[in-house]
Amino acid sequence: MPARIVVIGGGIGGLLTANLLAKRLDRTQATITLVDATGMHVFQPGWLYVALDKANARWLARDTRSLLRREVRLVIDQASHIDVAHRRVDLTRGDQLEFDYLVVATGAALAHDEIPGLRLATHDFYSSAGAERLREALRGFEGGNLVVSVPSMPFKCPPAPVEFTLLVDEYLRKRGVRDRTRIIYVSPLDRVFPIASVAGLVDDLYLRHGIEARMGFRLQRVEKNTLISDTGDQQPFDLAVSIPPNRGAPIAIASGLGNEQGWIPADPRTLAVRGAKDVYVVGDASDLPTSKNGSTAHFEAPRVAEQIVAAVEGRVPNPVRSRYRGLVICPFEVGGGKATVLAFDYDRPPRPLRPNRFWHAATWLFNRTYWLTVKNGRL
């Protein structure tokens, strides 16, 4: 009987893993089912550009089916519970999927409501609707305090809020309102970027662009156009852009797989979920000590695929192809048609190059070839 493989989540992690498995296993060896709550795959990095009026949100979403290899069965439904002991996934509409191997790729959830006032009083670009609302607010912005606040770690794509401050600086200059605007970056951390080796670069850029940074500000609530910290400090704003707290998907907690924030504990090299045989986690959903990033999922997916393929074929996994070293390669836009790249792994921190036009062009090219990469399960 073919092995039953179930993948939950049709983001970059789930799609790539399912496509890679389908490429390497034929129908006599395995059935591959991908469950996704919406049936639409979204290229989330594009939301930054939507907010800044450089992209249309409609270009960023595609029908999941169109990105999946034919051999993968797609189920559009919300998985509500994972029963590891009985090797079964319950779906909201009442169906159940039995599995021999399970890959959880449910991403990160946004928890606006953990901070009173955040949802209504501030904007974000961490959802399609949020990015479109922010675009409209920026079009009508006539100056004052533009405050960008970040939550405590972890949140997906740590460079995104810094990129936003630098790109919005450029946007406001073009609109002629920058001289009437203070851009203030507010963070609970003690440096402007979570990774120490990158913080110096951001400090320099902020100095050059006149962007203020307020560190050690742990946002507790939002009242009357003011951010209020847990120690009572206040930061008034005319327009606030807040990255909402990020948490693991509710199913992880409901199934007893997630920690208190919902992240799923896993072996950082094999991505095997701790205490759950033949269950793996790919992408933002895990508690791995690395950046929550599309490229992380991109490099993890082949490792998990190799382990499952080897198990189905009854052989030992290839030790190189099955071990994740923590590799992340993340472009970092700084405005002015320039970018750098953050490349690192578990053992080597990033050493960003001076921002240049090459990396900006490379980012642009990557964003346009993304759909091909996902569809073919290529690397």
Ligand SMILES: Cc1cc2nc3c(=O)[nH]c(=O)nc-3n(C[C@H](O)[C@H](O)[C@H](O)COP(=O)(O)OP(=O)(O)OC[C@H]3O[C@@H](n4cnc5c(N)ncnc54)[C@H](O)[C@@H]3O)c2cc1C
């Ligand atoms: C503004 C922004 C900019 C970014 N920029 C970059 C960048 O430049 N480079 C980069 O590498 N990364 C970037 N990222 C991060 C990147 O988008 C994420 O890290 C990546 O999408 C994570 O992939 P994933 O598959 O783990 O989760 P996701 O892509 O979030 O997908 C999760 C999927 O699981 C589904 N799901 C969740 N729960 C269930 C359930 N119970 N049942 C069924 N389906 C479920 C969801 O519907 C979703 O389709 C950015 C993110 C944002 C928001």
